Amino acid sequence: MIRFEGLDNDVPACLNSHTKIWIESVLQSYKKRVGSLFFIFCTDEGLLRINQQFLNHDYYTDVITFNKSVNENIISGEIFISTERILENAAELKVDFSHELHRVLIHGILHLIGFDDSTEREKEEMRERERISLSLLTIY
Secondary structure, eight states: OOOEEEESSOTTTHHHHHHHHHHHHHHHTTTEEEEEEEEEEEEHHHHHHHHHHHHHOOSOOOOEEEEEEETTTEEEEEEEEHHHHHHHHHHHTTTOOOHHHHHHHHHHHHHHHHHOOHHHHHHHHHHHHHHHHHHHHHHO
């Protein structure tokens, strides 16, 4: 089950059943299945509070992922996303909002699969995996 929910912000209108099919196809490409995935949309301030409360980080971010998987092959979790941060990042990167949003959705999924982005090498690998995942979106 994949659900899109608003916490203190609306769910972006560009997310739909095709987005869910795409997420499932990305997971399938890693030989994983969907468990319970919740994408929760926040304001910058809402995500900052989550960052402070649960991670002891005092800074803004675009995504925070909480892994709820009990089986390595069935991916479950909560992915909190700041739509304000997505909008700002999209403008800075000169891409449209929908593209940046889908990149961040898959970034969260990649974390749930087990990929990290702490080092420069890991960041490069994460970006490449995001690029490959985004290329699958064009099928739909």
